[in-house]
């Protein structure tokens with residue numbers, strides 16, 4: 208085997224075991240050798256809304272679960288828990304993901320943004336949030352956090368989408384109330400185009 | 403170790419699914435242990451002088467019966483290969499070959515039953531009280547078939563009929579050129595059918611291992627020859643059979 | 655059958671080297687579960703319909719990701735996301751068939767994380783099977799989708815053997831049309847297999863959709879230059895434009911000789927357990943030009959040999975019409 212590769216693996220293993228020692232985590236049972244091959248630690252740091260949060264995460268835990276029940280970020284909703292509705296949409300490195308279908312362990316080195324992280328420090332709402340209010344986009348509001356995140360991702364990549372482009376970008380978010388057109392109006396308004 | 407595997411049916415009730423194929427290894431290992439033990443035992447026994455195959459010959463198996471035996475053997479092997487290899491992980495399109503061989507086996511077994519009942523002397527194969535004493539009494543010699551041969555035949559008969567009967571039910575559950583499958587059995591009944599098919603297959607595998615072993619043993623090889631060529635020598639007849647109980651015709 | 659909101663207890667490995675991933679896959683065998691984006695995985699686990707002991711996340715293995723040039727075409731790493739494929743310039747200019755197919759998978763969020771390897775290796779979507787019933791595909795002894803009362807609108811019209819599930823993957827049809835080659839690794843080495851032979855039917859592999867064995871990992875897909883920049887047609891018909899799987903889809907690659915078709919590949923998805931090549935259509939259109947008359951002439955061939963179930967006769971005219979649309983001038 209390539210010696211460089213095995214050295215890298217060795218270094219990773221050392222880091223993993225020193226983290227284990229530092230965190231004094233008695234619950235982690237995997238052997239050091241197991242860890243070197245990528246078995247995960249439970250006590251990890253994740254970057255959410257610009258803050259580094261230390262959190263105890265089971266290997267199989269989904270990001271939606273961690274956000275809502277460990278970090279109390281309940282703005283992210285769980286609708287179907289199956290990747291079929293979009294209520295749980297968050298941004299990971301700027302890209303929309305279903306947090307119900309993402310393992311928290313897979314975002315350790317990445318930046319998560321939830322609907323709580325959108326407003327400015329002085330409380331000013333994100334333009335998308337403001338536009339959704341102005342357009343009366345939400346009806347019951349359950350799908351709204353997900354809709355907001357999809358719209359934010361779209362506009363950061365494509366500041367002036369056509370209505371069709373917006374429709375495509377928002378297509379992974381169901382709205383039980385059927386307020387789709389109102390959300391599209393909101394997206395167009397947030398992009399500075401007349402809806 | 404479990405004999406059967408179970409599953410939940412659509413209503414969530416536990417029902418039988420079929421035989422546990424882990425038993426396959428058990429059966430094969432058990433058969434080989436039995437064979438090894440017998441071979442060791444036989445090696446320690448004083449061997450009687452081998453009767454000569456020269457000289458006058460008598461007929462043991464008619465051509466048609468020999469043909470039956472080998473066609474049946476071929477279909478059984480085809481069934482085992484197509485049925486068991488996919489289970490042990492060798493994947494190929496086996497289903498059609500399997501049921502074609504199954505039809506062949508069914509037809510030939512029916513033929514044999516008709517012939518045995520109406521043409522041959524079926525009493526030759528019936529196990530009687532004196533057969534049971536035969537293995538323990540050196541002075542007692544069998545008629546046409548030894549107690550062991552009759553026992554083997556009886557076991558194979560029962561298992562083959564079970565495997566055929568369950569196989570026919572399973573055949574009705576798949577699409578064929580003549581009908582579309584019905585899915586008409588309850589899940590527990592279907593599981594039972596699969597179990598019967600599987601367990602009788604496993605028992606047959608064990609018996610076939612023993613059968614082949616005995617067919618190849620030096621002192622029994624003349625029976626195998628008779629299944630190929632039809633005859634045994636007068637010497638072999640006298641050494642192994644009781645002329646009062648079996649007096650075959652001279653072979654041409 | 656109970657439905658659970660949370661994931662079951664299962665170990666997670668995030669190896670960074672392919673060797674480690676392969677060793678883990680071998681060590682766990684049937685109990686291991688290779689993970690791409692996980693979009694076809696978590697539902698199984700949340701429903702407790704599949705219960706692996708360990709998930710082996712491939713997305714940390716750098717060498718498995720990305721789109722590279724090869725001497726004869728391109729190679730796409732197995733953990734390359736569908737998003738990356740849809741946005742890749744080379745693919746859009748030369749293999750737009752694949753970009754179009756990938757663009758019709760599921761929803762934007764699923765395409766953002768779903769990997770090519772996962773999309774090609776995904777399991778059947780028959781709901782009886784997904785429900786966790788012990789059907790043939792799950793090692794049982796009957797097919798719930800093919801009975802007198804079974805709901806089988808989405809199921810196979812071709813190539814069924816006991817099980818009537820269909821191939822759900824949208825990129826699979828494109829890969830067969832483009833004559834891609836799958837690179838499969840295990841601890842004992844590497845093999846390459848033509849896309850057409852990678853997907854497996856129930857006659858040979860009733861519990862699998864592909865010829866991948868436990869312990870094997872799909873590492874990359876190679877697409878030859880043969881069809882680069884040729885004429886393509888892709889269309890997927892589904893109940894909704896987002897999320898839903900293909901009722902019938904078609905991926906077509908045609909190399910034109912002037913006005914007429916020199917060679918072509920017509921591949922249907924959603925009709926059989928693996929991507930279904932319409933060989934009779936392929937030979938009938940050879941030398942023909944794209945026109946409404948020729949489209950009408952060859953379309954009926956598309957549904958030859960089909961055997962619909964109770965509720966999926968509609969797939970036959972759908973197949974024919976998709977061929978017709980691919981052949982229009």
Ligand SMILES: Cc1cc2nc3c(=O)[nH]c(=O)nc-3n(C[C@H](O)[C@H](O)[C@H](O)COP(=O)(O)OP(=O)(O)OC[C@H]3O[C@@H](n4cnc5c(N)ncnc54)[C@H](O)[C@@H]3O)c2cc1C
Nearest residue numbers: 690691692693694695760768769771772773775823824872
């Ligand atoms: C609501 C919903 C709608 C969907 N709609 C569609 C659709 O319209 N069209 C479509 O094609 N798909 C659809 N999918 C299926 C699937 O989620 C996506 O196709 C996705 O691309 C799967 O990729 P993944 O990486 O997330 O798969 P994973 O879940 O990570 O993997 C899927 C399977 O492949 C195996 N696997 C993954 N990578 C490898 C590898 N490199 N080597 C060997 N085995 C591997 C895994 O073990 C697993 O069994 C849908 C899924 C959902 C939940």
Ligand code: FES
Nearest residue numbers: 286287288293307
């Ligand atoms: S809760 Fe995640 S998509 Fe519905």
Ligand code: FES
Nearest residue numbers: 346348382383384
């Ligand atoms: S506003 Fe009610 S679900 Fe969308």
